[in-house]
Amino acid sequence: MAGQLDPNVKDDLKTQFVTREGTYRLLTLSEYSRPNRVGYTTTQSSPQVRVSIVTLPNNNPCQNTTSGNGSNGSSSSGGPINGNANGTAANNSKGSGDGSTNGSNASTTGTLVNGQQQTAYGVPAAMDARLGAGISMHTMINGGSDGQNGLANQIYGGDRICFNFGRELYVYAFRGVKKCAEISKPLDKKFYKGTNPSCHDFNATTATSTGAPLLVGFTTGQIQLVSPQPGPRELRKLYNEERLIDKTKVTCLKWLPNSPNLFLASHASGNLYLYNEDLPCTPTAPNYQPFKMGDGYTILTCKSKSTRNPLYKWIFTTENCCINEFCFSPCGSNLAIVSQDGFLRVFHYDTMELLGIARSYFGGFLCVCWSPDGKYIVVGGEDDLVTVWSLHERRVVARGQGHRSWVSVVAFDPYTTSYTNWDGGDFSDDENQMNEYSVGREARFSTDSTANGFDYIPHEKNSTPNHTRQRPHSASFRSDASSSAALAPDKLAISYRLGSVSQDTQICLWDITEDVLRHPMSLRQRVNSVNLNDTSYMNGGIDADGIKVIRPIAIGNITSPFSPPPHTSSPTKETVAPENNSNSSSSKFSTANCTISSHSSSANTPPDESAPGNGGSGNATANSNSKTNNANSRTNVTSNSIKFPNCISATKSDSMEGSVKDGGTATASTATTSGYSSKNSSSNKSTDSSTSAFNSLTQRFSNFSFLNNSEKKTSSITGSFDATQLPATHRPHRKGMSLLKSNNQTNSNHNHQQYGAMGGSSNSGSGGGGGAIDLSNSGVGTSSSTTTHSFGSLKLGKSNTHSHSLSLSAAASNAVVTSYDPMKLIGTPACPRFDECPLLEPLLCKKIAHERLSALIFREDCFLTACQDGFIYTWARPGYATQNVPQHLSPSQAAPPGGTVI
Amino acid sequence: MGANVSQLEREIGSDLFPPNEHYFGLVNFGNTCYSNSVLQALYFCKPFREKVLEYKAKNKRPKETLLSCLADLFYNIATQKKKVGSIAPKKFIARLRKEKEEFDNYMQQDAHEFLNFLINHINEIILAERHASKNGNNLNGGNASAGSIGGVGVGGTSTASKSSSSTSTSTTASNSTSNGACTNSSGSLNGVGVGIGISDNASTPTQSNAANTEPTWVHEIFQGILTSETRCLNCETVSSKDENFFDLQVDVDQNTSITHCLRCFSNTETLCSDNKFKCDNCCSYQEAQKRMRVKKLPMILALHLKRFKYMEQFNRHIKVSHRVVFPLELRLFNTSDDAVNPDRLYDLTAVVIHCGSGPNRGHYISIVKSHGLWLLFDDDMVDKIEASTIEDFYGLTSDIQKSSETGYILFYQSRDCASS
DSSP states (O other), rough: OOGGTTTTTGGGOOOOEEEEEEEEEEEEEEEESSSOOSSOOOSSSSSSOOOOEEEOOOOOOHHHHHHHHTTTTTOOTTTTTTTGGGGHHHHHHHHHHHTTTTOOOOOTTTBBSSSSTTOOOOSSHHHHHHETEEEEEEEEOOOOOOOSSTTTTTOOOOEEEEETTEEEEEEEEEEEETTTTOOOOSSEEEEEEOEEEEEEEESSSSSSSBBBBBBETTTOOOEEEEEEOOOOOOOOEETTTSSOOOOOOEEEEEEEOOOSSSSEETTSOOEEEEEESSSOSSSSOEEEEEEETHHHTEEEOOOSEHHHEEEEEEEOSSOOEEEEEEEEOTSSSEEEEEESSSSSEEETTTEEEEEEEOOOOOOOOEEEEEOOTSHHHHHHHHEEEEEEEETTTEEEEEEOOOOEEEEEEEEEEEETTTEEEEOOGGGGGGGHHHHHHHTTTHTTTGGGGGGGGHHHHHHHTTTTTTTGGSSHHHTTHHHHHHHHHOOEEEEEEEEEEEEEEEESEEEEEEEHHHHTTOOGGGGGGGHHHHHHHHHHHHHHHHHHHHHHHHHHHHHOOOHHHHOTTTSSSSSTTSSOOGGGGGHHHHHHHHHHHHHHHHHHHHHSHHHHTTTTHHHHHHHHHHHHHHHHHHHHHHHHHHHHHOOOOOHHHHHHHHHHHHHHHHHTTTTTHHSOOOOOHHHHHHHSSSSHHHHHHHHHHHHHHHHHHHHHHHHHHHHHHHHHHHHSOOOOGGGHHHHHHHHHHHHHHHHHHHHHHHHHHHHOOOOOOOOGHHHHHHTTTSSTTTTTHHHHHHHHHHHHHHHHHHHHHHHHHHHHHHHHHHHOOOHHHBTTTTTGGGGOOOOOOOOOEEESSSSSSSEEEEOSSEEEEEEEEOOEEEOOOTOOOOTTOOOOTTTTTTTOOOOOOO | HHHHHHHHHHHOOOOTSSSSSSSSEEEOSSOHHHHHHHHHHHHHHHHHHHHHHHHHHHHHOOOOHHHHHHHHHHHHHHTOOEEEEEEHHHHHHHHHHHHOOOGSSSSSHHHHHHHHHHHHHHHHHHHHHHHHTTTOOOOOTOOOTTTOOOOOOOOSTTTTBOOTTTTOOOOOEEEEEEEEEEEEEETTOOOOOOOOOOOOOTHHHHTTTTOOOOOHHHHHOOEEEEEEEEEEETTTEEEEEEEESSSEEEEETTTTEEEHHHHHHHEEEEEOOOOOHHTTTTTTEEOEEEEEEEEESEEEEEEEEEEEEEEETTTTTEOOBEEEOOEEEEESOOOOOTTTTTTTEEEEEEEEEEEETTEEEEEEEEEEEEEEEEEEETTEEEEOOOOGGGGGGBBBSSOOOSSEEEEEEEEEEEEHHHHH
């Protein structure tokens, strides 16, 4: 009856649309959904349909097959996992051993193993399992309807797509644009009773050719890990089984970037938990002790004798802070969290420092995505807007208005983001723009260059052959984009392509150009005197907190023209030769203070090579860092009065400050550095020491602590694996980090020395604070001394910062109360007034579904949208569509140049 | 019922139960859920409740009016010994049935029509009493049936009349349009809604003959000002005039947000053909462009979702169950350039929900926010609900189900007044 209200509704769905790149087409045969499409229409209050996708490595299927055959049903499944998953190989074998013995080895996995390996293998590979708390699961793997043992139609490599719908969860082989979906043959389907799956994430790091570990979160709070095993078997573990950790819905689950076993889970309660896959949960409701406090957030650790899950609990102290999504930056070092209270919070993950916040115009933020270069964050929410936030400037730089309802997903399209010096003809419309940009680039980006350090991170990651082993978002970077990035590393993104889908059933595409992002902030002069304090707080608070992390960004890059000697080449980002990458990236990253990468780069290059050049730059940077800490903490007090009519002057004043200081640093390094590096350089003679001092200062060593259960065991393996797998010069920095860890292991003497020195200095320097932390991490593992020492050094770094910026941080903590008040934030960089902010209009806005849209994933040859009715649509990019011919008949025809990356 | 009530107290917890707060259901006297739901929503609009109780305190022995009955009812709830329970609003309903014959039956009534009537009527009572006390007996109480007026057109325009509360004229041209989109009064059998939401401002005419411009507390709480800008396409002259409103009535589209509906409300509309605009400058009817934007944002923003749409082919009103999401927090995009407080931040405080398949069948309930808790009032039943379940009241994305529970009137309260 009501259908006749809008008789034209049915016909206005778009199946294709044109942008300047060409025509995007809906591939009706590449449509994924639950196999049986009838019935079950009550989608009203079921969880959002989300999509996870992973690209599996395509090597060595034979080994898997044979060993999989051999070990069916047995517990000796350590063997079949091929070398690609070194990180988890040991863990998995251990875990499965526990599973088969029904958790007798409770010390390692304990109560977690819940699937109990009930591999009713052979007969339709279906199984039931209890998930505790009245929840049960029914699984059918490999299309059990075939009645085969599953091995015959085991699919190796390729892509896996997972989506939830109601109480069901499906895994399919994703065939992209080339083949039609076989929706009657899901690789895995699970039905849950008593709960609904609400989110999931594949671990791309430990993916094997047969599958990838899949985390599933539930509306009732539990988290399940399903690790594929050869054959129709799988290993299941359950976390928060008795809901002792959190009773509320799991809202987002993500593996830590490149981590085999660490994952973060957010809940509707507003808490965020870090788990280690291998650790048991506490048998009772966990007791926590504070680990770190910050502006409006507290991080707790589990108070128990042995290390248990959750390793950390993040609490945010605003009302109604249900975390809706979080996302790691492409470089893996920053974490963006959006929540129902309308806040975007950006953290440097390893240091747990709050880098900045943004506030919605009104209502909750629902989704978040990093730009491919890590410079910008886009959030969408209940104000129907997409909001662009600049990491570099810590402010909302633009808003986009085009949706007719809440924005449920935002995603950057890394393949359509245009860069300077792009010589592809696809973007003729951009030619003028690009010329303009390339001409005026030097001037134009002189300030912008500060963030360039981040620009390289994804590309360098992409330039490695195993870039597919990243987490799903970045897994979709295509190789030719990355290779061209490697060939032309001087590219700057000048136009970002952003996609957003909404509950209004529409998809919007946006082009965010640099001229908008560079929009002068003259309008922002409207800041009134009442808000001035808050404005200054917003910047000042960040200064106080993220001092190590933030200011050097501006400093390093501004200084590089001023003081070329310490750096390998003055406009480093412009003229980097590929073989120089490690060195140049070191200077870049260290200046940009993407600290982990500076680790990697120094670790990547052989010590004797890196020592003169790299160590030198590291030295300079470390000194300039520590210098600037002082400089900033000093200047902040004074410059607060000057610098906050708007942000530009803020960064300017800081960078000038930094450059001046940096000039002095080269000579007066030891004299002026505040304790830690001088201690180090006194205890250790070489320049390496100051590099590591820098590392230890800026790197979050807690990483080591919770990594070490697995990492300690496998780091040497991982390191060697990395070494064999990767070209030595193109090592991605995260990989390098694990390599660094192996270096730490192998060169433990050296490091211990340093850490010892650090620890010593921390004792002398910071006094009290270190004790509790040492205690909390004392049970971590065999090499706890390293850990505790590194914590000491961390503490030192913090305490130094704090001591120097004591007054400021005190002021900041006082201001916390008001800083999260949206009434006070309006008109500040965190939430400009509506007319103060450039307003973008969508490039395109199309209604593509009848139900609200719930997922959007860009891939090389297509993009995927999901709908709340449980359908996942594949849209071919221009030139990739083969929909005119029956797709399954023309596999050869459907292979455009470039192909699907595996 | 008794078990349910005590269960509510248990659910909230005695230590968490807000002090000096009472959650009392209202007994249904036969299809009076339209009244019960609106009364609960109004009771939990803090500024309104305070003013009503203040009125009660000031007028010890008033002549019985609807306002005095309402004040008695609110006072009765607020002074209950028990924290939870139910109350029979007998006197209020009796008085209501005397006041307005449309309500003097046991038929289904439109909750918005009731709200509209109630607010206007209270305002008139206050004005009348003020006049009576001032000895100037300005009789304007007869103008009670606000809902049935539906946008009286007074010919001519008053260009740029800044004296906001004095005039509420609307052109004859726009009047016909507003009638077309009007579903306000259940008796109005107008054509199919045109989709462009012109507020019919049924509330405003009642003040038109109020001589004194001093606002009442009803004005202070509910009244906002719309400015209607009309640009004559012939002479390009832009004329604007202000209109008061007590609530905004917005058309609903499938799968949209209330934000979008409000933006559509302020979309530019072209007045042409039968609907031309009488331009003072040209002294003739001309085609014109018109848009209405909010100039003064009220303390409590009441949004009426026009979910009852007249369908010619059925010769009756049917319910539009479209899914329209409404956030817990709201700012307006459709403010005029000279708006005083364009980024006023609102919090959702109450929602009147229509349950059922059509305007003449169904039920009204309301959900309210009180001290951070969300409560569902279903006549004499009170339940605590989770904020996450509010999404159940957004509406339906498909037309398969005939019955729906959909938000019908939204009450947003300005945050800056909440603290003061």
